[in-house]
């Protein structure tokens with residue numbers, strides 16, 4: 160079997176392929192593509208597998224093309240969707256296309272000297288010049304409506320099931336446009352294979368069919384499974400339903416890191432194969448080691464490290480790690496003071512906060528600060544009692560009743576972190 164397919168298989172990243180795909184990859188350096196529709200100004204965790212497949216493909220000596228769907232993004236892929244999508248206005252769409260191009264270009268090797276260097280294309284570049292009449296005549300004629308209607312993405316929407324919308328002609332044409340992309344890339348870029356999530360099988364095979372009919376050629380399809388969590392809940396969304404984005408301005412590297420760190424043991428075993436580039440032996444050894452001391456969460460830590468470094472770089476990972484350690488008390492006051500505001504507030508998300516004038520914080524005795532100045536504790540006597548009981552920390556360091564904060568104690572020049580016992584926090588913001 161071809162080494163790329165073999166790798167997908169042991170990683171659990173193989174869903175299906177057309178007969179002959181294996182032989183094609185063994186025969187020659189093959190060009191394959193995966194498309195990404197611009198539905199937001201960033202890709203999210205849900206697209207990481209597709210990106211990684213392209214990267215593996217390149218590592219195995221083949222040539223990857225990442226396609227940004229400037230044209231298809233205008234239409235909206237009905238695959239796996241139960242309701243019609245809203246159309247984007249052109250300005251928004253163009254912006255999204257730029258964002259995606261930028262992001263995708265960071266993940267593959269575009270080095271000009273390699274024969275299998277990656278390429279980035281935008282289907283709007285060839286679709287924009289095709290008139291509707293030409294498309295209807297030259298493309299539509301090769302595929303029957305019967306054939307198109309037999310696809311899952313269409314069947315589902317015509318089923319009349321509760322909660323499922325009908326389908327506009329716009330979305331119905333989507334598979335033909337994606338099919339035409341494949342034909343175009345087959346004819347112009349020597350693309351012989353299209354890959355994608357398993358929900359893309361229908362669209363991809365419309366393309367191979369079109370290539371067969373219009374170009375008398377043979378092209379192939381390979382799909383990867385849709386990622387789910389072991390407990391059946393949706394992968395890649397926070398509890399409140401938000402996406403985890405790849406753009407660090409939309410999801411901070413700290414949050415991103417936490418996402419992987421919080422994987423269950425079952426998920427961590429799967430995800431480390433899916434989402435890291437570590438080899439089989441190393442992963443198997445890690446899993447074995449993890450089983451002997453699962454509470455140490457070594458597997459999750461390795462997973463979170465590898466993926467965060469891959470997506471955000473080592474420096475951002477180090478920062479995320481440092482921030483995470485603060486919560487678990489494995490950091491020094493100096494680490495804390497050097498955090499920037501954004502990370503600090505993220506780590507202590509949800510902790511009550513009060514803004515207090517500088518003169519009521521700096522140089523003020525801790526008993527007063529804890530009680531009347533901040534209101535964190537109800538009274539001076541409570542403050543005294545807790546301090547005696549050695550339960551009070553400032554910036555994660557235990558303090559006694561002589562403590563007063565000064566300028567150098569302020570986190571990013573603005574905050575002081577008060578704490579009672581293990582878990583009760585209060586943030587003083589110096590105004």
Ligand SMILES: N[C@@H](Cc1ccc(O)cc1)C(=O)O
Nearest residue numbers: 194195196228231236337340
């Ligand atoms: N339909 C794909 C994106 C895509 C767009 C154009 C293509 O030619 C290929 C794939 C998706 O929604 O994920």
